[in-house]
Amino acid sequence: MALIRTSDSSKHEWRFFRAGGFDQVCMDSGADLLALAQLDQKLWVALSCPTRGIEFDARTLALIDSDHDGHIRATEIIAAVQWAGGLLKDADLLAAGPQVLPLSAISEETEEGRNLLGAAHHILQSLGKPDAEVISAEDTADTQKLIVGMRFNGDGILPPQSVEDAELKAVVEDIMACCGAQPDRSGEQGISAEIAQQFFAQAEAYATWWQSAQGGEVWFLGEDTLAAAEAYRAVRAKVEDYFTRCRMAEYDPRAAAPLSRSVEDYQLLAGQELGAACAGVAAFPLAVVAAGKPLPLLEGINPAWIAAMRALRDKVVVPLLGEKDVLTAEEWSALCAKFAALESWQASKPTTTVEQLGAARIRSILDDGHKAAIADLIAQDKALEAEVNAIASVDKLVHYCRDLHTLVNNFVSFRNFYTGAGKAVFQAGSLFLDGRSCDLCVRVDDVNKHAGLANLSRVCLVYCECTRSGGTEKIFVAAAFTAGDSDQLMVGRNGVFYDRKGQDWNATIVRILEHPISIRQAFWAPYKRAGKMIGEQVQKLAAAKSSAAEEKIVKTTLESGVKVDAPKPPAPPFDVAKFAGIFAAIGLAVGALGTAIASMLTGLMGLKWWQLPFALVGLLLLVSGPAMLIAWFKLHQRNLGPILDANGWAVNARARINIPFGTSLTGIAKLPEGADRSLIDPYAEKKHVWPYYLGIALVLVMILWGLWMTGVFGK
Secondary structure, X not given: OXXXXXXXXXXXXXXXXXXXXXXXXXXXXXXXXXXXXXXXXXXXXXEEEEOOOOOOOHHHHHHHOOOOOOEEEHHHHHHHHHHHHHOEOOOHHHHHOOOEEEHHHEOOOOHHHHHXXXXXXXXXXHOOXXXXXXXXXXXXXXXXXXHHOOOOOOOOOEOHHHOOOHHHHHHHHHHHHHHOOEEOOOOOEEEOHHHHHHHHHHHHHHHHHHHOXXXXXXXXXXXXXXXXXXXXXXXXXXHHHHHHHHHHHHHOHHHHHHHOOOHHHHHHHXXXXXXXXXXXXXXXXXXXXXXXXXXXXXXXXXXXXXXXXXXHHXXXXXXXXXXXXXXXXXXXXXXXHHHHHHHHHHHOOOOOXXXXXXXXXXXXXXXXXXXXXXXXXXXXXXXXXXHHHHHHHHHHHHHHHHHHHHHHOOOOOOHHHHHOOOOOOOOOEEXXXXXXXXXXXXXXXXXXXXXXXXXXXXXXXXXXXXXXXOOOEEEEEEXXXXXXXXXXXXXXXXXXXXXXXXXXXXXXXXXXXXXXXXXXXXXXXXXXXXXXXXXXXXXXXXXXXXXXXXXXXXXXXXXXXOOOOOOOOOOOOOOHHHHHHHHHHHHHHHHHHHHHHHHHHHHHHOXXXXXXXXXXXXXXXXXXXXXXXXXXXHHOOOXXXXXXXXXXXXXXXXXXXXXXXXXXXXXXXXXXXXXXXXXXXXXXXXXXXXXXXXXXXXXXXXXXXXXXXXOOOOO
């Protein structure tokens, strides 16, 4: 691995290695990690990777993913490294990737570091290990339970469960019912300072509004005022309509009859099923219209309005005017004036969500000092923010120290992948199929979507559906075949996939992206295709002959049971012109083929003996050369980027897979070194000697013909 040094007196000195056809940065020390912010992001191999579908600790990825969008980006990597490095005495611990974090490695120079060290001791003490000098990810795995068990957890959210006083707890529940809630770190719903402030502001406004009505002008009927107002509003528009009609009749007596509705209007109702709730009936006036006529309250009222008018009489007229059976226009105007102050007061009611509690409950909450008590509890919770955050930060620091260096070497550079130092995070496992093992296997969610972009990689990809546990678990992987050939790769073929945990899955090919695997395969490809085509044609011809023979046998068998033969139709006359044309075409084809073969053989025989090998090699290159040239170009264009980009990565470099490196990614079956091998196969097919004799005879004939053509025998 060749290294290139770049230096600047004011900046970090970087080292690079060449792999995959491009320069990749070496991340070997804590100083390298802390200087990541100085490294031009154009030199990063990746700028983003998904948090799903990669072989990496999910908890660490969740901690790094600060915006929780399901992707890790360069800025989040830099922030994680700088945060962890600032809490350690020696940043080289990040590069070491220890499984446990020594407590002595935590720096106490900052308040955050001191809080974090204290939280680490608190965690170990809660686990029954007060004398432990190191802390691991297993120790911090249950820090959430530790936080949940605390009455106050520092997030400024107050759940009802954290309130010991029963009366104050009920107030918190009322606030949640009116103004909503937020989840705290324990997962329980509670109120924040903002929610409490919103509630008490609305409560004060509502209480002030309610207090402004305390007087005889608004509450002229005392506690019955609101019920009276409801009955008044229910008929106000209809009563106003009635008295207006009466005034119109007083203005012009002719208007009385039509304003009381015509006979035709009644005739329209006659064909309907009438009832008190009928809309047609309710549209009629409250009573028959006449000039100066008072409004009856008990008799002669529109049937649809009887109940509403009785409520008006009982709740409004009788309490204010006494026992009356009719209501004059002047009395109605006086009643309306009584309700004016109430209407004005209700129109000024503030819009709040606390009204549902009622004025008495709201006044009680405000008068009993609950506002200050809740604010004090929220302040107590918030005061523990640094301590509780430190407990969560211990878990974060342990994971960062263990995993950050590995992630950087699979993100900033693809060191693990190209140097073989370990499996890359995007390598899901190994597929064993067709006598080979494929190490470049990536998880895939949608095969068709992935294949659309991954096809640009120029890599032969085989998509497999992998199942285990009786089919209850299923995943899809894309495996890269980079050695051997693809002759026996076909949809439906089965293999075994081993994931990174060592679990085995039944793998079935569901799709193949065809691309050259090797130049050797490309060399033989034309001959294999020709042989396949000839074989298929021979099989078709044999099948046709076999089918014709079977039909003839069946026909003969059926006809043998017939006693009287049906008269055969006369044979058609021989068409000389037709058969002459067929024979001529066959003759031309055979002649052309023979001429071509003769020309080729004549050309070969016209060469000197030492020129024949070169001519044969030229013929082979003429046939195989184009396929080999295309394969060479495609093999040199193989790129890892599209395979990962199709999975949500943002690969920033042309991560090539050249022929030697590609060959190392696919293992081919080989016998173990020093293994004892027997070449005797008791069931091997017997080899015939005559093909060898025939071949030797053909070679001798060609040699003699060549000598004769060159004039050797004529001398």
